[in-house]
Amino acid sequence: MSDIGLFKKRAAEAAVQTLQPGMVVGLGTGSTARHAIERIARLISDKVLCNIVCVPSSAATEKLARALEIPLTDLEKNPDIDINIDGADEVDPDFNLIKGGGGALLREKILAQTSKRNIIIVDETKLSPKLGTRFFLPVEVLEFAWRPEQQYLRGLGADVQLRKTKLGAPFKTDSGNVVLDANFGPMGNPGELAARLDSRAGVMGHGLFLGLVAEIFVGGESGVRRLVRGQDKAC
Numbered sequence: 001m002s003d004i005g006l007f008k009k010r011a012a013e014a015a016v017q018t019l020q021p022g023m024v025v026g027l028g029t030g031s032t033a034r035h036a037i038e039r040i041a042r043l044i045s046d047k048v049l050c051n052i053v054c055v056p057s058s059a060a061t062e063k064l065a066r067a068l069e070i071p072l073t074d075l076e077k078n079p080d081i082d083i084n085i086d087g088a089d090e091v092d093p094d095f096n097l098i099k100g101g102g103g104a105l106l107r108e109k110i111l112a113q114t115s116k117r118n119i120i121i122v123d124e125t126k127l128s129p130k131l132g133t134r135f136f137l138p139v140e141v142l143e144f145a146w147r148p149e150q151q152y153l154r155g156l157g158a159d160v161q162l163r164k165t166k167l168g169a170p171f172k173t174d175s176g177n178v179v180l181d182a183n184f185g186p187m188g189n190p191g192e193l194a195a196r197l198d199s200r201a202g203v204m205g206h207g208l209f210l211g212l213v214a215e216i217f218v219g220g221e222s223g224v225r226r227l228v229r230g231q232d233k234a235c
């Protein structure tokens with residue numbers, strides 16, 4: 001495993017320690033979330049973590065969790081999640097995020113908004129002085145609207161590409177939408193951008209997760225740091 005892989009695993013395993021028996025848990029998507037899911041499965045099979053049920057944030061996470069025999073539920077049966085554990089593509093000092101590198105941003109944000117406690121797990125390379133410095137912004141759009149939404153994003157100053165699969169076809173999300181990857185560069189005012197995107201009928205979701213996270217586990221050379229919003233800066 002690479003150093004970064006190890007940092008992700010350490011952060012994920014530290015975050016899983018916060019779970020208690022009986023909780024409803026949100027499961028994120030991506031390589032860091034995968035470490036958390038594998039750890040949860042181990043604790044369930046060792047009977048350390050009893051009676052938990054989990055809500056997956058994507059079809060890929062659902063498949064993994066089923067294969068590992070993690071008990072699953074959904075938001076209809078369990079609309080209140082106790083703890084949601086997920087990765088991120090970029091984290092600013094004030095705990096705002098860019099997410100959606102894996103294309104699961106819409107369901108991930110729904111889980112984040114419905115959770116009492118959101119825990120983000122990242123390796124230290126994800127920390128950034130300003131969102132947009134190290135990652136583009138994924139914007140999930142209705143396929144019908146992708147061209148006008150691309151033009152709209154370009155009008156806001158972004159370089160915008162339609163996300164494609166390795167075979168060159170448009171990438172489709174679990175909800176059947178397409179993704180525009182918008183490179184804005186370092187963002188001066190992510191809140192204003194989020195409000196603009198939220199006002200567009202063709203935009204089904206975007207990767208700006210602002211003010212949703214109170215706790216971040218950062219894996220790095222010196223171990224895992226647990227950062228708490230209001231007490232720490234994520235840097």
Ligand code: 5RP
Pocket residue numbers: 028029030031032033086087088089098099100101102103104105108
């Ligand atoms: C998926 C996500 C992921 O959390 C994000 O892309 C981070 O992925 P990884 O843990 O593989 O670095 O937002 O939509």
